[in-house]
Amino acid sequence: MNNNYELYKVFYWAAKTGSLTQAAKALYLTQPSVSHAIKQLEESFGITLFYRNSKGVSLTQEGVVLYSYIEKSQILISLAEEKMAALKNLDSGELRIGGSDSLFKHYLLPYLEEFHQKYPGIKLHLNHGTTPEIISFLKEGRIDLGVVRMPIVDSQLEVRESIQLQDCFVAGARYAELKDTVLSLDSLLEHPVILFSRNSRARMAITELFQSYGYTLKPEIEVGSVDLLIEFARRGLGISYVTREFVSKELEEGSLFEIHLDVPLPPSHVGIMIMRNMPLTNAASKFIELVR
Amino acid sequence: MNNNYELYKVFYWAAKTGSLTQAAKALYLTQPSVSHAIKQLEESFGITLFYRNSKGVSLTQEGVVLYSYIEKSQILISLAEEKMAALKNLDSGELRIGGSDSLFKHYLLPYLEEFHQKYPGIKLHLNHGTTPEIISFLKEGRIDLGVVRMPIVDSQLEVRESIQLQDCFVAGARYAELKDTVLSLDSLLEHPVILFSRNSRARMAITELFQSYGYTLKPEIEVGSVDLLIEFARRGLGISYVTREFVSKELEEGSLFEIHLDVPLPPSHVGIMIMRNMPLTNAASKFIELVR
DNA sequence: TGTTGTTCATAGACGTGGTCTATAGCTCCT
DNA sequence: AGGAGCTATAGACCACGTCTATGAACAACA
Known part of the structure; x- marks a missing residue:
C-alpha cells in the first residue's frame, strides 16, 4: 500500500457528496477520473469502499471506517491551506x-504603528x-530582524543602512550661557558630562573621538536609559x-539646547x-520595505 | 492554491527528518525530486518553508505552522492505512x-465458533x-447477511442454499406407545400438538400439508421458542x-423419539x-466461504 | 412499455508533470 | 587541498492521470 495521497482527496469528496459526479465537479475533474481514482483506492486496499447505485454512491462499512480518518485529515489540510494563505497575505503571523x-521608541515606533494598523493580524514581538x-x-532564530547602530561586521549577517543619526551634546537651562557659543573639546570637559552607562556604540565612538x-x-554621571539621559540634562x-x-521635541520646545563644538x-x-542567505518571513520583508 | 496532496507527504518527511536526502530515502524517491516537490509547495504558498543549510533543512516560522497541521493529517492517514490493512486481513472489522x-444455536454456532477463533479481531453481531x-x-444495511429458511423470493436478494433440514414430529416418554408405529395424519391429530407460535415458515409448511x-x-399448545418446543415434548x-x-441430541439419548408418519x-x-449486486465485506465473504 | 434522464463503468488516446540522471555549488571537516 | 556531506539546477523521458466517447444499469414518468 503506497498510495498517492491525492486519491484520499477524491475519496473524501466522493464520500462527502455521495456522488462521483458531484465530487468530480468539486475537484474540477471529470466523472470518469473520479471513478477511476476510487477504483484505484479500492484495489490498493483490496476493499470495496462504496456501494454504487443509480442515485449515486454510499459508503460501505469499511468505507465509513476509512472516512472517519480521512475526513479529519482533509479538514486539517484545508485549515493548513487557509492558514498559509493568511500568513501569505499577512492576515496572520508574527514579526x-x-x-x-531607544531605537524602538524614537525611531521604529511610527513604523511599528503603521505596520500594526495595516496588518493587525500580525503579532509584534519586540526584544x-x-x-x-x-x-x-x-543567529539563534529568535528574532526575524534586528535594528542596531552600525557598523556591524559579521559575515553571517546582512546589514542595510536605514537612517543616519547625529549624536550631539545637549544641556538644559542651567547651562544657558553655553547656548550660542562654540566650545572646544577641552572646554566642554570643564562641565560635568552624562553618558549612557552601557558600552554602547555611541559611547565608544565619542570616547574615541576625544x-x-x-x-x-x-563621565560625571552614567545612566542606564536614554530617557534618563535626557531627563538629567533637562x-x-x-x-x-x-x-x-x-x-x-525637547530642542524645539527649548527645554534642551544643543552645544556646538x-x-x-x-x-x-x-x-x-x-x-x-536566510529567507525572510513575508511579514519581515514587508516591514523592512516599509521602513526603507 | 490547488495543491497536489502528495506534496504534503514529501513536506512531512522532509520536516520530520530534517533532510531532503533522508526524506527521499523514506519515500523511495531521489533527492532532486524531493527538492523539487518542496519548491513547488513553497511556490504555491508564496512562502518559504525551509531554511537550507549544508547539514540539511530546518523549518521556518511558517514551516512550523504548516507542519503542525500536516503532521496530524499525515498521522491520521497512516492510521487509516493501518486500519484498512487490518480490515483487509481480517484482524479487525465486524460481521x-x-x-x-434456533438457527444460530443449532446450525450456525459451530461456524461462528470457528470463525471467531480464526479471526478474533472481528466483532460478531448477531441479530x-x-x-x-x-x-x-x-435491505437497510444493518446486517451483512441473513440466514433463513427458504424459499425466499425477492429480486433484490441473492440466496444460496446452505443446508437441507428435515422437520418432524417428536414426542417424549409419555407417548412411548407411538414409538415404533407409523401414524396417519388423522391419528396424529388425536394427540395434542405443540407448534411454534410465531408464523414461521416451518409452521406454514406443515399446516398446508395437513x-x-x-x-x-x-395446535393444543403454542410456544415462542424452539427450546420450549423441545422441553414441552420431553x-x-x-x-x-x-x-x-x-x-x-435428545433423539440419541432417547429423551425424545421421532414419530413416523x-x-x-x-x-x-x-x-x-x-x-x-452489493459488495460484501471481506469478513462476510470469508464467513460464507466457511459455511459452504 | 418505451422514453428520458440520471447514475457509474469502461476503453482508448493524449500530454502533462513527476521522476530520473548528471552535475554544480556550497559548507564543513580532516 | 581534498573529500564528504548537503541542496539546487538542468534536461530528458515516460508513466500515469486526465480527457472524450460510449456503454450499461436503473429510476421516474408518460
Whole structure:
C-alpha cells in the first residue's frame, strides 16, 4: 500500500457528496477520473469502499471506517491551506524584532504603528537588548530582524543602512550661557558630562573621538536609559551626549539646547540586520520595505 | 492554491527528518525530486518553508505552522492505512448476521465458533428476528447477511442454499406407545400438538400439508421458542413439530423419539441471503466461504 | 412499455508533470 | 587541498492521470 495521497482527496469528496459526479465537479475533474481514482483506492486496499447505485454512491462499512480518518485529515489540510494563505497575505503571523529601547521608541515606533494598523493580524514581538545580544538572538532564530547602530561586521549577517543619526551634546537651562557659543573639546570637559552607562556604540565612538584629540572623556554621571539621559540634562545635572533626533521635541520646545563644538562629531548609522542567505518571513520583508 | 496532496507527504518527511536526502530515502524517491516537490509547495504558498543549510533543512516560522497541521493529517492517514490493512486481513472489522435464534444455536454456532477463533479481531453481531425482519435488516444495511429458511423470493436478494433440514414430529416418554408405529395424519391429530407460535415458515409448511390432505392442524399448545418446543415434548405435554437436526441430541439419548408418519414431510432448506449486486465485506465473504 | 434522464463503468488516446540522471555549488571537516 | 556531506539546477523521458466517447444499469414518468 503506497498510495498517492491525492486519491484520499477524491475519496473524501466522493464520500462527502455521495456522488462521483458531484465530487468530480468539486475537484474540477471529470466523472470518469473520479471513478477511476476510487477504483484505484479500492484495489490498493483490496476493499470495496462504496456501494454504487443509480442515485449515486454510499459508503460501505469499511468505507465509513476509512472516512472517519480521512475526513479529519482533509479538514486539517484545508485549515493548513487557509492558514498559509493568511500568513501569505499577512492576515496572520508574527514579526519578531530585536533592538534597543531607544531605537524602538524614537525611531521604529511610527513604523511599528503603521505596520500594526495595516496588518493587525500580525503579532509584534519586540526584544530589546544590546547589539551583541541582538546579534545572537538573530543567529539563534529568535528574532526575524534586528535594528542596531552600525557598523556591524559579521559575515553571517546582512546589514542595510536605514537612517543616519547625529549624536550631539545637549544641556538644559542651567547651562544657558553655553547656548550660542562654540566650545572646544577641552572646554566642554570643564562641565560635568552624562553618558549612557552601557558600552554602547555611541559611547565608544565619542570616547574615541576625544582620545584622538588627546583628551580623556570621563563621565560625571552614567545612566542606564536614554530617557534618563535626557531627563538629567533637562534638570541641569550636566551635559548629555544623546542622539539629536531623539531629543527633537525637547530642542524645539527649548527645554534642551544643543552645544556646538569646534570639531565635527561622528555621525551614527542605524542598520537593519538580517541573517545572510536566510529567507525572510513575508511579514519581515514587508516591514523592512516599509521602513526603507 | 490547488495543491497536489502528495506534496504534503514529501513536506512531512522532509520536516520530520530534517533532510531532503533522508526524506527521499523514506519515500523511495531521489533527492532532486524531493527538492523539487518542496519548491513547488513553497511556490504555491508564496512562502518559504525551509531554511537550507549544508547539514540539511530546518523549518521556518511558517514551516512550523504548516507542519503542525500536516503532521496530524499525515498521522491520521497512516492510521487509516493501518486500519484498512487490518480490515483487509481480517484482524479487525465486524460481521453482522441476521437469523432466528434456533438457527444460530443449532446450525450456525459451530461456524461462528470457528470463525471467531480464526479471526478474533472481528466483532460478531448477531441479530435475531423473523424472516421478514431479517430481510428488512438486510435491505437497510444493518446486517451483512441473513440466514433463513427458504424459499425466499425477492429480486433484490441473492440466496444460496446452505443446508437441507428435515422437520418432524417428536414426542417424549409419555407417548412411548407411538414409538415404533407409523401414524396417519388423522391419528396424529388425536394427540395434542405443540407448534411454534410465531408464523414461521416451518409452521406454514406443515399446516398446508395437513390442509392438502383435508385435515386441519390446530395446535393444543403454542410456544415462542424452539427450546420450549423441545422441553414441552420431553415433559409429555404433547407432540412437537421440530427440526430433526435440532433435536439430534435428545433423539440419541432417547429423551425424545421421532414419530413416523405414512406421508412424507416437506424438507426445509436453509439459505444464506445477501443483497444482490452489493459488495460484501471481506469478513462476510470469508464467513460464507466457511459455511459452504 | 418505451422514453428520458440520471447514475457509474469502461476503453482508448493524449500530454502533462513527476521522476530520473548528471552535475554544480556550497559548507564543513580532516 | 581534498573529500564528504548537503541542496539546487538542468534536461530528458515516460508513466500515469486526465480527457472524450460510449456503454450499461436503473429510476421516474408518460
